[in-house]
Amino acid sequence: MKRVIRWAGLGLAGLVTVVLFAGLGAFAASEVLFRRSYPKAETQLVAARDPGAVERGRRVALINGCHDCHGKDLDGRMFHDEMPIFRGYGPNLTLAAAEQSDGELDSAIRHGVAADGRSLWIMPSEAFAELTDQETSDLLAYIRSFPVKGEEQPRSQIGPVGRLGLILGKFHSAPQMLRLDADRYRPDLGPTYAKGREVARACTECHGKDLRGREALKAPDLDVAAAYSPQDFATLLRTGVPPTGRDLGLMSGVARDRFSHLSDDEVAALYEYLRARADKGV
Ligand code: HEC
Numbered sequence: 001m002k003r004v005i006r007w008a009g010l011g012l013a014g015l016v017t018v019v020l021f022a023g024l025g026a027f028a029a030s031e032v033l034f035r036r037s038y039p040k041a042e043t044q045l046v047a048a049r050d051p052g053a054v055e056r057g058r059r060v061a062l063i064n065g066c067h068d069c070h071g072k073d074l075d076g077r078m079f080h081d082e083m084p085i086f087r088g089y090g091p092n093l094t095l096a097a098a099e100q101s102d103g104e105l106d107s108a109i110r111h112g113v114a115a116d117g118r119s120l121w122i123m124p125s126e127a128f129a130e131l132t133d134q135e136t137s138d139l140l141a142y143i144r145s146f147p148v149k150g151e152e153q154p155r156s157q158i159g160p161v162g163r164l165g166l167i168l169g170k171f172h173s174a175p176q177m178l179r180l181d182a183d184r185y186r187p188d189l190g191p192t193y194a195k196g197r198e199v200a201r202a203c204t205e206c207h208g209k210d211l212r213g214r215e216a217l218k219a220p221d222l223d224v225a226a227a228y229s230p231q232d233f234a235t236l237l238r239t240g241v242p243p244t245g246r247d248l249g250l251m252s253g254v255a256r257d258r259f260s261h262l263s264d265d266e267v268a269a270l271y272e273y274l275r276a277r278a279d280k281g282v
């Protein structure tokens with residue numbers, strides 16, 4: 001009997017060792033993925049300096065949600081706490097702006113690569129890649145208008161479930177997302193709808209580059225917008241409330257915080273574009 005217990009004990013110890021090593025291996029593998037470096041994008045972009053630049057940049061920042069993750073004063077904040085998946089911290093952009101060149105900031109914003117070559121995670125650069133040079137240099141003017149404030153934020157933390165997702169290829173860094181989505185694009189429906197197509201860029205972050213939806217976020221294909229009347233669509237974008245009155249979670253929040261800054265013309269053009277896209281089935 002004693003011998004059986006001893007063997008069972010040894011077996012258990014062996015199992016614990018295997019699990020421990022597998023866990024360490026998985027941790028190391030996820031760490032390698034998380035810390036992966038890329039060549040920094042050497043962009044020549046410079047911050048706009050004309051009198052209207054800061055105000056134009058403010059609009060770009062509000063519509064694209066920079067403050068949601070980087071804080072009201074851009075001094076950084078914890079914006080998401082969902083352990084054991086991840087805890088997200090937006091870095092202090094006032095410190096980043098003081099230390100980095102315009103080109104380095106552009107590399108982070110539109111290419112997802114930090115000044116030290118690290119790939120950025122959770123920062124939605126794949127959605128910002130399409131910002132025009134003008135929009136980006138206005139945005140830089142706006143970021144640089146904030147006084148340096150506060151401490152450095154910790155880097156976002158990934159919990160065990162998040163690490164598993166990383167290894168299984170469920171989560172991707174910003175440069176990976178840019179590559180994966182390279183051939184997905186929302187359709188060009190000609191000059192009549194060009195303005196609306198441009199505005200729809202702000203929806204790609206969650207509804208996907210081709211607006212066909214993103215399962216991970218439970219964001220649907222935007223052909224659902226065709227079922228809205230123009231008035232209901234405008235109300236959704238201004239207030240986050242759909243005709244059914246249902247709370248749309250993330251969508252309701254971004255509508256109130258971000259899309260309420262779109263002009264009436266922009267909302268109307270976006271609606272026409274989404275209608276036409278749904279009608280044509282593209
Ligand atoms: C969903 C949250 C989120 C949004 C929205 C967001 N960011 Fe970020 N951003 C992050 C996170 C997280 C990091 C750090 C990523 C990392 O270190 O892996 C980051 C990093 C950065 C960096 C690099 C900072 C450094 O210390 O080197 C810049 C610059 C930046 N963001 C600018 C912006 C701008 C401008 C916008 C709006 C157009 C924006 N971000 C919107 C989450 C966000």
Ligand code: HEC
Nearest residue numbers: 202203205206217218219220224225242248249250251254
């Ligand atoms: C930060 C993420 C995010 C962004 C950005 C975003 N959405 Fe959404 N949206 C969602 C999510 C998530 C849902 C699903 C909400 C639900 O069903 O609870 C959704 C749902 C919707 C719906 C369907 C609502 C319904 O009646 O069920 C419409 C229409 C919509 N979004 C339009 C837009 C448009 C237009 C834009 C760009 C201007 C946009 N969204 C940008 C996350 C986002």
